[in-house]
Amino acid sequence: MSRLGVDIGNVSLKSPLILASGTCNFGHELSEYYDLSILGGLSSKGLTIRPRVGNEGVRVAETACGMLNSVGLQNPGVDYFIEHDLDYMRSLGTGVIVNVAGHSFDDYMAMIDKLDPHKDKIDALEINLSCPNVKAGCMSIGSDPEQIREIVSAMRKRTELPLWIKLTPNVTDIKATALAAQSAGADAVVLINTMLGMVIDIRTRRPVLHNNTGGYSGPGIKPVAVRMVAECSAVLDIPVIGCGGIMDYKDVIEFMIAGASAVEIGTASLVHPACPVDITRDLEDYCNVNNILIKELTGTLNIW
Amino acid sequence: MNKEFTCTIVSRRMISEDTAYLTISCPEIASSAIPGQFVNVSCSRFLKRPFGIAHTDTSNGTFDIGIKIVGDGTKELSDVSEGDTLNVLGPLGNGFDLSCADRFILVSGGTGVFPVNFAYEKLTESGKDVTLVQGFRDASQALMMREGAIITTDAGDLGIKGTCIAGLDTVDVSEGTVVCCVGPVPMMKAVGEWATGKGLRCFISMEQRMACGVGICLVCVCKIKAEEEGKPFEHVRCCKDGPVFDYKEIIL
Structure with missing residues (x-):
């Protein structure tokens, strides 16, 4: 029996590894590199009620330990997704997580109403209250505990699908936003989305990104993410899914010790598309050598 | 399945003041690449660097790329030595349809x-x-x-x-x-x-x-x-x- 199985509330996943939204599209491209059924799940590209073309101009800026993106939620819209991609995701033999984004309360409700009829094909909805690259909604909602409570409790009334709330690190107190999600009926929180950053071209004295700012991801943000997972898991009763700069199996273990029940791999897939194959093998080896189930690691942090 | 290859540099020469030309061993890429496709090559910077494929030699299992030095990543890749290895994804992209005309x-x-x-x-x-x-x-x-x-x-x-x-x-x-x-x-x-x-x-x-x-x-x-x-x-x-x-x- 595999030692990698984990539970996120009522959702059982065969592995703690989930592909993060926005770094795997809907699975088509990465399935050319490895069998995605080794994963615990795949979180779709962030979807909105209408198609979005995303931001114009340069959308990526490299940093020493990662990158900034300002894609701006380019996606084909939820109707197209349901018609063309959902069945494909279901066929991959892995957990199907649908990432839901919006610009307003009404947008998020409309999204839930579109997706709920397809609940037999969906394992969880990941509610993106944290995209830093769109002008309205998302991060501005997700940095205010009161708005989180309002939006999540309204979603809770509309669907029985598990609601995983993906939160932004661009707040003073991540515990406050995580607790707001929990009190509103969330089934899990996902920590963290990208950090707001800027890279400047010193030759032109202009930001590299034509959106001026973008979301910073990659190994540079991992310590921030681990800290937030540790802080939140200490005060939450619902599971935490860790995300931010995971590149190898040691990073996964670090997040789980901090309190994560599962993790998301994002930017690493952009550099090494098949990295989950190696991480899975290394996690199995680690569990075998230490004779543990991976879920036993969750929250084993001994703070000073 | 596609994969990321660890490839050996067969030869490296400068073809102008700021441009290197590499011959890289990878029979899989050499045999499957079509013109217009590219490879994405790792360096010590965070992201890979894309280069159009300049030539393939299927009998020797090699492909060539030209590297114009525009920043730190391309500088480093232009400085590799014969026998070094690079992580390479490819061939990538659609390429030209050369069967569409005579x-x-x-x-x-x-x-x-x-x-x-x-x-x-x-x-x-x-x-x-x-x-x-x-x-x-x-x-x-x-x-x-x-x-x-x-x-x-x-x-x-x-x-x-x-x-x-x-x-x-x-x-x-x-x-x-x-x-x-x-x-x-x-x-x-x-x-x-x-x-x-x-x-x-x-x-x-x-x-x-x-x-x-x-x-x-x-x-x-x-x-x-x-x-x-x-x-x-x-x-x-x-x-x-x-x-x-x-x-x-x-x-x-």
């Missing part, structure tokens, strides 16, 4: 000389009628010049003085010829307009700041005309839907 005009500018060289070799191998126009800024920038090619330089110190349009204007055009062009955007626009004016189809290869190279991150988008009426444009991925696009579909 007569081609190939036009290169800047680092476009590398993918165009690969197309030129494949077309001449298959016995097709091909005219090659190679545009350079000046003689010091002239690389990979092929015998029989029409050479143009902006400075006029080699070949025809002027842009590659001056070279194209010397070509006798026949109906059904397809133009393939790789170079800076203003040049591709000029070539696209020239071809359109002659009633010829034209394909161009786009370059954008890229991250994954495999179509999952959506950072390297180009604009194409939208099919839907009233919509100004659509974004498509340079790395996966391109880099080769029909000139009449792309918005430059």
Whole structure:
């Protein structure tokens, strides 16, 4: 029996590894590199009620330990997704997580109403209250505990699908936003989305990104993410899914010790598309050598 | 399944002051790559760097890339030694459809000389009628010049003085010829307009700041005309839907 199985509330996943939204599209491209059924799940590209073309101009800026993106939620819209991609995701033999984004309360409700009829094909909805690259909604909602409570409790009334709330690190107190999600009926929180950053071209004295700012991801943000997972898991009763700069199996273990029940791999897939194959093998080896189930690691942090 | 290859550098030489040329061992890429495709190569910086494939040698299982030094990553990759290994993803992208016609005009500018060289070799191998126009800024920038090619330089110190349009204007055009062009955007626009004016189809290869190279991150988008009426444009991925696009579909 595999030692990698984990539970996120009522959702059982065969592995703690989930592909993060926005770094795997809907699975088509990465399935050319490895069998995605080794994963615990795949979180779709962030979807909105209408198609979005995303931001114009340069959308990526490299940093020493990662990158900034300002894609701006380019996606084909939820109707197209349901018609063309959902069945494909279901066929991959892995957990199907649908990432839901919006610009307003009404947008998020409309999204839930579109997706709920397809609940037999969906394992969880990941509610993106944290995209830093769109002008309205998302991060501005997700940095205010009161708005989180309002939006999540309204979603809770509309669907029985598990609601995983993906939160932004661009707040003073991540515990406050995580607790707001929990009190509103969330089934899990996902920590963290990208950090707001800027890279400047010193030759032109202009930001590299034509959106001026973008979301910073990659190994540079991992310590921030681990800290937030540790802080939140200490005060939450619902599971935490860790995300931010995971590149190898040691990073996964670090997040789980901090309190994560599962993790998301994002930017690493952009550099090494098949990295989950190696991480899975290394996690199995680690569990075998230490004779543990991976879920036993969750929250084993001994703070000073 | 596609995979990331660990490849050995077979040879490395500088072909101009700021451009290196590498021959890399990878039988899988050598046997499957088509002209217009690229590889994404790891360096010590965070992201990989994309390079158009310049040549393949299936009997030796190697492919070649040209590296123009534009920053730290390309500097490092230009400095590799024979016997070093690099992590390489590829071949990536759609490439040129060289079966769509029997007569081609190939036009290169800047680092476009590398993918165009690969197309030129494949077309001449298959016995097709091909005219090659190679545009350079000046003689010091002239690389990979092929015998029989029409050479143009902006400075006029080699070949025809002027842009590659001056070279194209010397070509006798026949109906059904397809133009393939790789170079800076203003040049591709000029070539696209020239071809359109002659009633010829034209394909161009786009370059954008890229991250994954495999179509999952959506950072390297180009604009194409939208099919839907009233919509100004659509974004498509340079790395996966391109880099080769029909000139009449792309918005430059």
